[in-house]
Amino acid sequence: MTRNTILNLSCPMPTLDFDVITLGHGSGGVLTNRLLESGVFSLLKNPLLDTHHDGAVFELSGNLAFSTDSYVISPVFFPGGNIGELAVNGTVNDLAMCGAIPRYLSLSFIIEEGLPISEFWEILVSIKNSAECADVQIVTGDTKVVEKGKGDKIFINTSGIGQVHPKAHISSKNIKVGDKIIVSGNVATHGIAIMSVREGLDFETTIISDTTNLNHTVKALLDDFGADIHLLRDPTRGGVATVLNEIAKDCGFGINISQNQIPVLEQVFGACEILGLDPLYVANEGIFMAIVAAEIADNFVKKLSEFDNGTDAAIIGEVVLEHPKQVILTSKIGGKRVVNMLVGEQLPRIC
Amino acid sequence: MTRNTILNLSCPMPTLDFDVITLGHGSGGVLTNRLLESGVFSLLKNPLLDTHHDGAVFELSGNLAFSTDSYVISPVFFPGGNIGELAVNGTVNDLAMCGAIPRYLSLSFIIEEGLPISEFWEILVSIKNSAECADVQIVTGDTKVVEKGKGDKIFINTSGIGQVHPKAHISSKNIKVGDKIIVSGNVATHGIAIMSVREGLDFETTIISDTTNLNHTVKALLDDFGADIHLLRDPTRGGVATVLNEIAKDCGFGINISQNQIPVLEQVFGACEILGLDPLYVANEGIFMAIVAAEIADNFVKKLSEFDNGTDAAIIGEVVLEHPKQVILTSKIGGKRVVNMLVGEQLPRIC
Numbered sequence: 001m002t003r004n005t006i007l008n009l010s011c012p013m014p015t016l017d018f019d020v021i022t023l024g025h026g027s028g029g030v031l032t033n034r035l036l037e038s039g040v041f042s043l044l045k046n047p048l049l050d051t052h053h054d055g056a057v058f059e060l061s062g063n064l065a066f067s068t069d070s071y072v073i074s075p076v077f078f079p080g081g082n083i084g085e086l087a088v089n090g091t092v093n094d095l096a097m098c099g100a101i102p103r104y105l106s107l108s109f110i111i112e113e114g115l116p117i118s119e120f121w122e123i124l125v126s127i128k129n130s131a132e133c134a135d136v137q138i139v140t141g142d143t144k145v146v147e148k149g150k151g152d153k154i155f156i157n158t159s160g161i162g163q164v165h166p167k168a169h170i171s172s173k174n175i176k177v178g179d180k181i182i183v184s185g186n187v188a189t190h191g192i193a194i195m196s197v198r199e200g201l202d203f204e205t206t207i208i209s210d211t212t213n214l215n216h217t218v219k220a221l222l223d224d225f226g227a228d229i230h231l232l233r234d235p236t237r238g239g240v241a242t243v244l245n246e247i248a249k250d251c252g253f254g255i256n257i258s259q260n261q262i263p264v265l266e267q268v269f270g271a272c273e274i275l276g277l278d279p280l281y282v283a284n285e286g287i288f289m290a291i292v293a294a295e296i297a298d299n300f301v302k303k304l305s306e307f308d309n310g311t312d313a314a315i316i317g318e319v320v321l322e323h324p325k326q327v328i329l330t331s332k333i334g335g336k337r338v339v340n341m342l343v344g345e346q347l348p349r350i351c
Numbered sequence: 352m353t354r355n356t357i358l359n360l361s362c363p364m365p366t367l368d369f370d371v372i373t374l375g376h377g378s379g380g381v382l383t384n385r386l387l388e389s390g391v392f393s394l395l396k397n398p399l400l401d402t403h404h405d406g407a408v409f410e411l412s413g414n415l416a417f418s419t420d421s422y423v424i425s426p427v428f429f430p431g432g433n434i435g436e437l438a439v440n441g442t443v444n445d446l447a448m449c450g451a452i453p454r455y456l457s458l459s460f461i462i463e464e465g466l467p468i469s470e471f472w473e474i475l476v477s478i479k480n481s482a483e484c485a486d487v488q489i490v491t492g493d494t495k496v497v498e499k500g501k502g503d504k505i506f507i508n509t510s511g512i513g514q515v516h517p518k519a520h521i522s523s524k525n526i527k528v529g530d531k532i533i534v535s536g537n538v539a540t541h542g543i544a545i546m547s548v549r550e551g552l553d554f555e556t557t558i559i560s561d562t563t564n565l566n567h568t569v570k571a572l573l574d575d576f577g578a579d580i581h582l583l584r585d586p587t588r589g590g591v592a593t594v595l596n597e598i599a600k601d602c603g604f605g606i607n608i609s610q611n612q613i614p615v616l617e618q619v620f621g622a623c624e625i626l627g628l629d630p631l632y633v634a635n636e637g638i639f640m641a642i643v644a645a646e647i648a649d650n651f652v653k654k655l656s657e658f659d660n661g662t663d664a665a666i667i668g669e670v671v672l673e674h675p676k677q678v679i680l681t682s683k684i685g686g687k688r689v690v691n692m693l694v695g696e697q698l699p700r701i702c
Contacts, residue, residue, distance in 0.1 A: 150502065342379075
């Protein structure tokens, strides 16, 4: 089945009297209304969005998490997904990393004049589907259009609100010497999926992005392990190496990791070798890192591995008193080296 | 004093070893950290932002409002402001239109490679100042950089969370026949300020944008008039005409307005004549429209006129049973005409 056939079965594109987005669709007037009323509102339908006001109003109480990200990935369609589901999953996951149950998302488009409506619709359908999978509602939004050459197809901002899990106590201040460092799945997959499209690399099988929501898995872990989960972070831009450096700096301890323990798909590892990239610096979208109390680490990994997005989870290192604020890797052949933060830009516009 | 002198007095730009934003500043690695640590975090400093996590966590309860907008205005510096304060005031005002007290904002940049650091800093200082004026905190953010020619200097998304005023009951469902339509100030000022720069028009005095926060004024009105304020809307893109049409459509009644009553600065009116624009369709940033119970209308205007941003407030029309879902204007010479929604695009990238 082609991409369009799949779409047509579930969410047929509305019949419109325009094929591409024009500046007028960002005017706030008749064309903006026609675009939204033609299918956007009905596709993303929920009682809060349906009020069509300047914002959404809802009742929510307690400890809340609030996060934002703008997505500028290029190309907007890539193996394993598109910018739409990335924008939903990315913000959902940032909320999950705060120990929160994501509830409401905002959705804001900056579209380059000339974007085919068919592509816009495909992105919208992905947004709808990934929001449903993550069990979040899109409750408010915005659409702007810029002239040809002043943008690049489409940029998307999502911001999100979640309720912090009652058992969560996520803070770098809780990290203790001896804590274990866990990664929930194979590293570097998203970055290499994007890079292989951009560089036109051909592998035996296509490497697809790992983009997915992590919130259901994280909730189950918080249910079981609560405050023994000291920190959660998703290693997106800058990869595992950059996040570990930020954590070491924040908590003031050292971090040791073991190259042998870091899960990487064989094909991704091969691609990294060809491209001269260290998988530790390559971006991820569907994995997270957890710093947990040593005594729960094995059970944490066991529980995590029951989930589709946790089957390759592994303990990759621990927090130590030595070399404060530094990350040291023990290589496969036993050598030790300092792992620094990403310098410069490895893969621009990866998310 | 030049623009830079003013800035230097209050928030001196940090000394950096780069003059322009590069792709590396969006990498998530060392350069992103250096950019943020060099002054961004200290400029916008508050306890929630200082955690530097993937999101902010805070306690908040009750009826909340949530809104988002992406700002793509061109030029980014314009008479009376820049994209930074527009981005803060715009989302603050959207929350105020929901009857909410704005509390927390997110801030997300999409920067075109090559933006001078000095311009970025000037925008940041405006963001800081306007957030302070509006009494909101920037608690979470994101920075992306796109290649030269794939953006246009800087796009900013702000999303915001506010607490709905306990006396507020804002909904188009509350609108009744006989309700009065009030505009809080002169219309069309922002749009003409931008247009005059773009078209190189020279007037006796510079027309400056009306961008400002409306939340303090709206709060005071809600304190006094509560549920007698039936609807609040800010007529940004599409102007007063478009918002009135949306209101008429939503509530199902007709709307009559009187051209004589609509406040427009003389110079703005003149510029509209030269440019062939109807002020009713020109964008605003610092005014709002209120639909209120007839019996409070005069007192509402009186109270509003006590505020700096309400001195030109006026009753411009009323809700009627006739011509449902249509807006009818009585012109200065007594003729009547239908006022439709904005068709096409009058002034692209006005906000």
